[in-house]
Ligand SMILES: Nc1ncnc2c1ncn2[C@@H]1O[C@H](COP(=O)(O)OP(=O)(O)OP(=O)(O)O)[C@@H](O)[C@H]1O
């Protein structure tokens with residue numbers, strides 16, 4: 001029993017690392033593709049972090065880019081205004097995001113309040129931050145200083161930027177792994193399955209939902225700065241409603257509670273989306289989102305447990 | 320000195336709009352007994368359970384558990400004190416395996432996953448859930464198994480008092496006999512006090528030494544099963560609702 | 564500083580806007596109350612209808628309000644077909660799955676609109692109601708006044724429908740208590756389809772009103788979806804009056820917010836009001852539950 005628990009993550013992590021390491025090799029030094037790969041992998045890490053609140057705890061959070069953006073901007077501003085190096089700053093950014101998230105969670109996680117209000121409030125949060133930051137920052141793009149170095153988490157080589165994004169994916173994956181095998185993981189799932197029944201085995205459902213939110217929003221807040229590094233600049237447009245929505249979309253398509261499903265769906269669909277955007281971007285903008293929408297409907301109707309259960313079924317049939 | 324009751328309700332009232340679903344109910348349950356709680360549809364039995372477990376907060380009255388007032392406590396605190404329940408309609412954790420669902424219950428008193436799993440296995444075995452069921456998902460098992468899993472999940476929290484709502488409904492005669500035996504066993508071997516809401520008289524009468532009858536939110540009779548079933552008020556309550 | 568007459572102007576505009584928002588949200592409130600379906604494509608259906616209004620009123624050279632005669636029945640049918648193809652299969656499923664399917668529908672509608680009509684906003688060139696009265700410092704726009712009046716009348720008729728007709732009562736009692744409604748022998752399947760059709764038809768009416776002064780672009784729906792949901796949340800399933808009052812509150816918050824802060828922050832003000840309501844009155848302002 002003990003052995004299988006320790007063997008599990010090592011094997012899965014190894015597979016993940018090997019895949020993540022092969023990707024840049026396959027790109028053969030093409031900087032554009034390396035940057036794109038970093039974008040996709042960071043997106044994937046956000047989806048994996050979302051799995052904690054959405055997949056395990058079953059709370060439909062649509063505010064990923066609000067937490068991500070706040071964390072990123074706080075980190076960047078701390079560097080530019082106060083000279084605090086981002087390596088430290090990302091943790092402050094994460095903490096600020098978590099604090100805001102908790103403020104949203106406290107009123108909406110009370111027992112017996114419909115799930116949809118939480119979804120709405122988090123969707124609204126992205127709009128609120130978009131509006132407020134536009135008031136505070138104006139319509140300008142802010143560029144990070146050209147300085148590079150590890151303490152700034154900023155490098156000349158895109159491969160290293162990619163490697164940083166990849167390590168965030170691994171961290172998010174590990175957090176999921178340990179959550180799932182902890183008391184918290186059991187409690188999160190119980191809440192997702194039936195909140196009343198969860199209360200009746202003695203779970204303080206509100207407190208545990210807040211734990212899930214805390215983990216998720218902190219992770220996203222920390223990732224925000226890497227998002228800015230990849231984009232090289234930031235503005236109020238970082239608070240992007242439809243991008244925020246797509247995080248939850250990938251989580252649902254992948255299969256709630258399935259980290260592997262989330263990684264597959266986000267990598268495949270986002271890459272496909274980027275391909276559409278670069279090929280048809282001028283003639284058919286939005287083709288990528290059209291694709292997400294169609295897949296979402298099909299999954300919702302025919303395969304509500306996501307592609308992970310589809311894959312499992314196929315494997316079973318073979319085996 | 321008087322022996323303190325395990326559970327005591329005093330003039331509990333719970334309204335829904337104009338209906339007084341529970342209307343001044345005072346009952347007391349002694350440690351170790353099996354009490355039957357019966358009454359026609361809509362009598363307020365389930366609502367009373369909901370008040371005791373904190374799902375609803377009663378508008379009036381007080382509820383005591385082991386002498387401590389629990390009337391306004393949140394559910395999770397009440398459960399921690401040692402009350403558990405099952406539902407009229409099963410509420411499984413559909414996408415979790417059966418063993419995981421029971422483990423979730425056991426985690427209340429065993430923080431470590433391994434210990435909780437062990438506890439869950441012990442409870443499952445005690446209730447006669449076969450090993451191969453434990454790996455199945457909550458949406459892959461039969462009604463009887465569902466009822467046992469709900470019971471197991473509740474028992475895994477190691478309650479002193481277990482509130483059971485219509486566990487017999489929908490079961491076949493053979494299954495019903497097994498269920499009766501199981502309830503007896505829970506009470507005898509684990510010392511758990513049971514309050515059993517039931518419409519199936521055979522089940523109530525065969526397990527409880529004492530029966531409480533509710534009608535339109537009020538307690539209209541209580542006593543030994545045979546006394547209660549001959550009580551004219553009780554007969555009328557049942558006949559008034561359902562002319563047989 | 565801000566003159567009192569400007570405050571009065573914005574208050575009046577806010578109330579008019581709020582009445583219109585109530586009409587937009589009413590379809591959603593009905594669908595959510597009766598069917599317990601979480602529809603995130605509500606605003607996108609309005610966007611679709613608004614493009615229809617724009618097309619037909621230009622083609623037939625009629626006033627946008629006239630297009631309602633054609634579009635309301637058409638959208639009833641569109642509602643039915645959406646119901647049977649996508650909503651029925653996810654009835655009673657987890658909220659997340661319902662949201663997934665309707666978000667998917669919204670994305671498809673948005674991006675089809677983007678592909679066909681491109682991103683530039685479209686407006687109807689002429690409307691019967693594009694004139695205004697001035698009373699002292701206050702300007703009353705005929706279009707906004709007209710919209711407010713039509714919204715109120717429609718909500719009143721809907722209220723009568725819900726309280727006086729068998730179908731309406733069936734909808735109302737299903738929203739109040741699903742089990743009791745089933746005991747009454749209401750055919751839930753048919754009722755759900757009709758509710759979704761009716762809710763969608765109401766959207767077409769809103770769209771034809773909107774186009775007397777507003778513009779349509781592919782992302783118009785997102786803000787309407789969110790606003791409608793805010794109104795439904797605040798209305799607390801309190802029926803037509805709950806929706807009406809919440810709509811007015813939202814309209815006022817938006818209008819006064821853009822006056823006292825800046826127009827670009829008006830949605831933030833609406834959501835902050837929503838947040839406060841959820842914090843202090845989690846069951847809504849006008850709900851019974
Ligand atoms: N959540 C609720 N909202 C409104 N009324 C309710 C609610 N729960 C119960 N009631 C009403 O309270 C009364 C008592 O219901 P309750 O479910 O407690 O009865 P019961 O004795 O358990 O009946 P049964 O044997 O049918 O389960 C009924 O009239 C019922 O309609």
Ligand SMILES: [Mg+2]
Pocket residue numbers: 364365366407484
């Ligand atoms: Mg009952």
